[in-house]
Amino acid sequence: MPQPTPGRTVLYRVTESDASDINRRRKDIHESRSADSRTGFVGHVGNHVTAGDTFPAVIVRVWNETTVTCNLRVLLDGTDVYWATSRAEGTEPGTWAWPVIS
Structure with missing residues (x-):
């Protein structure tokens, strides 16, 4: 089994709390209308995240x-x-897991 070291890629499974934090940040950028102002500000934008999703x-x-x-x-x-x-x-x-190599 490989050893965890900086730089290695693993798969992380999102918790309910993680998903809530991520989705709140993404919602905030849209509600603030910052996404429409084209100021160059980079906000949290992306698809909805659900507990159990793996990234x-x-x-x-x-x-x-x-x-x-x-x-x-x-x-x-x-x-x-x-x-x-x-x-x-x-x-x-x-938790995180090693990717399955097929």
Whole structure:
């Protein structure tokens, strides 16, 4: 099994709380009308996210505690990313897994 190290790509499963945070940020940009003003401001824009959705993520930091956890830069389907901190390997929402190579 590979070791988690910075720069490796894994798959992250979004929690209900993650999805709520992401969708709120994306809603805010539209409600503020900033997306229409064409000022050059880059906001959070992308498709709706649901708990359980899986996205590629890059490991940015590894914490070697009792259980290895990682900080992840989650690559969302849109212009933004999500920073998921101290996440463990697993199969439930809020965890990351190695991609399956077929």
